[in-house]
Amino acid sequence: MLFDCGPATTWKLIKAGISPTEINSVFFTHHHFDHDADFPTFILTRWDQMVPKDKLLKVYGPTMTEEFTRGIIDEDTGLFAHDWKARIGHPASQVTYLDRGGILPRSKPLVSATNKGPGLITAGESWQVTAAEAEHVQPFLDSLAYRIDTDEGSVVVTGDTAPCESINKLSKGADVLMMMCWDSHDQMKGTEHEKASSSIKSASETAAEANVKKLVMVHIGSRLSTPEMKIMRDIEASNVWDGDIVWGEELMKIPLSGMSDNG
Numbered sequence: 500m501l502f503d504c505g506p507a508t509t510w511k512l513i514k515a516g517i518s519p520t521e522i523n524s525v526f527f528t529h530h531h532f533d534h535d536a537d538f539p540t541f542i543l544t545r546w547d548q549m550v551p552k553d554k555l556l557k558v559y560g561p562t563m564t565e566e567f568t569r570g571i572i573d574e575d576t577g578l579f580a581h582d583w584k585a586r587i588g589h590p591a592s593q594v595t596y597l598d599r600g601g602i603l604p605r606s607k608p609l610v611s612a613t614n615k616g617p618g619l620i621t622a623g624e625s626w627q628v629t630a631a632e633a634e635h636v637q638p639f640l641d642s643l644a645y646r647i648d649t650d651e652g653s654v655v656v657t658g659d660t661a662p663c664e665s666i667n668k669l670s671k672g673a674d675v676l677m678m679m680c681w682d683s684h685d686q687m688k689g690t691e692h693e694k695a696s697s698s699i700k701s702a703s704e705t706a707a708e709a710n711v712k713k714l715v716m717v718h719i720g721s722r723l724s725t726p727e728m729k730i731m732r733d734i735e736a737s738n739v740w741d742g743d744i745v746w747g748e749e750l751m752k753i754p755l756s757g758m759s760d761n762g
């Protein structure tokens with residue numbers, strides 16, 4: 500599962516040792532470009548590397564998810580259709596595909612995208628993904644936050660959001676809450692930003708209210724990354740919540756196993 504696909508996602512996945520071919524479902528929180536701009540690269544890399552045959556990629560997200568996906572790969576109107584058509588049709592590309600372990604004839608990228616609202620999104624035998632509305636830049640874009648429940652634990656991915664009741668409810672008792680943390684409370688207080696994004700304080704308040712085991716701050720604004728602000732951000736967070744807080748970094752891995760032992 501992949502949640503959002505912002506700039507350089509495919510490159511970062513590979514750097515993290517994950518092949519795009521291992522991912523069969525993509526969930527978009529919303530369609531700002533910093534959350535979806537790498538999707539053409541992701542779809543085409545996954546399709547190109549998938550052997551011996553392509554496997555269906557399922558795509559879920561708020562309004563615009565179907566339109567956005569069609570706009571990339573649709574046979575008639577997709578802006579990247581010329582690429583997969585050339586790779587399917589040209590003999591040199593066919594040889595490359597055979598060398599990789601592929602079987603001809605090659606199919607077009609198999610992608611099914613569905614626009615979704617809050618509620619159950621999809622489920623397997625031992626897991627499910629549910630969504631709740633996130634408050635970001637409506638009415639321009641709809642936004643969803645996701646909760647993944649599995650036998651091994653639960654994770655909430657808020658996407659970009661202001662603190663709100665639907666996120667509190669979705670996050671109740673989660674093992675890990677990954678929440679947007681844009682800036683300090685003082686910087687955002689009383690501004691338009693406060694209605695669209697979360698501060699250190701409001702992300703920490705959400706973790707406290709939902710009683711999660713771990714809060715992972717993500718989508719951290721650049722202002723919070725200087726040495727002075729790194730000290731300040733810990734103080735603002737710990738004034739609100741004394742739980743386990745992780746400040747997200749590029750390529751960071753956070754294991755779910757052992758969560759119940761470590762708190």
Ligand SMILES: [Zn+2]
Nearest residue numbers: 529531635659
């Ligand atoms: Zn956004």
